Amino acid sequence: MGGPFDDIRNLVRSMPEADAEAADAAVARDATLTKPAGALGRLEDLVSWLAAWQGKARPSFDRPLVCVFAGSHGVTRKGVSAFPDAVNRQMLDNFAAGGAAINQLCSAYGLGFKVFDLALDVPTGDITEGPALDERACVATMAFGMEAVAAGTDCLGIGEMGIGNTTVAAALYAALFGGDPAHWVGRGTGIDSDGLSRKVAAVEAALACHAGHLDDPLETLRRLGGREIAAMAGAILAARLQRVPVVIDGYVSTAAAAVLHALDPAALDHCVAGHLSAEGAHADVLERLGLRPVVSLGMRLGEGSGAAVAMGVIKGALACHTGMATFAQAGVSGRDGD
Template identity: 55%
Template structure:
């Protein structure tokens, strides 16, 4: 890429800059695979840990990838579709949870500390929710580009891995709408209970998504206009961060359903825009299984989690670190003087 992706003054400009996406270093990945084959273990004995080490080698461009700096970012936004009664909690909770993140009192704070990730929180106009997508666009083109740019700006270019999470009352409805628009099926296929919706609340989510899909049918064959149709700002920021990380060849750990649904919109772009992304865990939200199937990605963990906040990504970081410790620290058969390998 000759120009940075962001800022972009139009979607046409952004699309032009996305014409060629960086690819992993196949030579480095092959060298890492050769190293794995010569470590003191039966081939494949460490299972997914071996694959993760080779994946990281390709994106870092070195046979022995390392994680010096792990950056975790939580994006927070509010949603106009909450006017349709899709969430049992008021939108003030978004701001209150952001304050909790900043005070160090949330689950993500503890999990980032445990896994060695540096956490930051990006608030996206919490006093100005997106538009109600049952009544009109959630985001204008300018608002979409601004939110994506905020996501890109949050990336630390010196990070070795990026962990992404979100916070926003109502955003499980937005995630389900994005997944429905991107992969089809029925709205009900993608809707879960989120923060604790009862049966009537789940039905309100489905009704809202169906109404939005009908209203915005002409926009749903393109990833960026799909984001304009349904929002929210945190989902757009996640997409901006994912693309900026790809530009810098930084691997990404996506969190659960909401985060994965946001990034999944980019799967429609040419060049496998999510090739540098790992899905951290199989969220207990029912739509996550469908996303994993459509994206062809296997999660690192399956712990029944559904909190959001980047919590699954923070836990998965520990596994990723373990994969690299084994890859880099184990002796080869030759080094250990073990014969007959």
């Protein structure tokens, strides 16, 4: 009899492929627009990506949504963060009041915004001493993330919030990719040198605690991850099953994507990286996952902020694609006078 993780593996095996005909149709229209071929660079690629995963020759951006998943972590007791756990609840209140950066970005770009409280007042287990979650709780949290993908959403941004979660993300990367644990550890919200040393020590202790149990990506997730990372993995997977393109935020959000990539390297084909985080190892992670960031602005805030900026770029790309006149409509001569 299979365990709860088998349900997730079965969903991964059932993932749909891109719609090549829709992508080709978008490329064909692009060739008729009043500009030199390729003149909009990656903006053109982003439109064909939208078409491929929405399965529509004329892709839409009518109901874009940024989802931020919030969780708390037992490992913060090891002094790995510059801020106390109380900030978790305070930031959720700030989101609700419209006072956070992500609120402003979503408003500016016309993006929907939802926050999901993942038992914020109940920290996960301290990963340096035992598992963060048991298997059933991990799968239930992934399922919750899957349910967050609202019907009708045509582009999904994935973000997070949780004191201590860059430590958890670093532990996941170290387990999935190997190498010196210190390579994956950054300063997060701005810890000092002593805090950085404690953070490295926590990741090393977590890897030692769970040694021999980190060969399976889902087992790695439940032992070293957090509720927000499990929920983001579920949301990314649900989006794939519903043919919704996904924009992944920064260092922590990408950890959820890395778990799915470890299950199946094709699991992220419907995703783009929103941005390159200033958290040091993010560039290495994106290269390993084959994801190219839409923007690189030195951001390291989390809370979906980089994904939101990238979605603004994607919105602009689609506006050009749908609103520009063709050569024939504008009476403009094409190449060689055509």
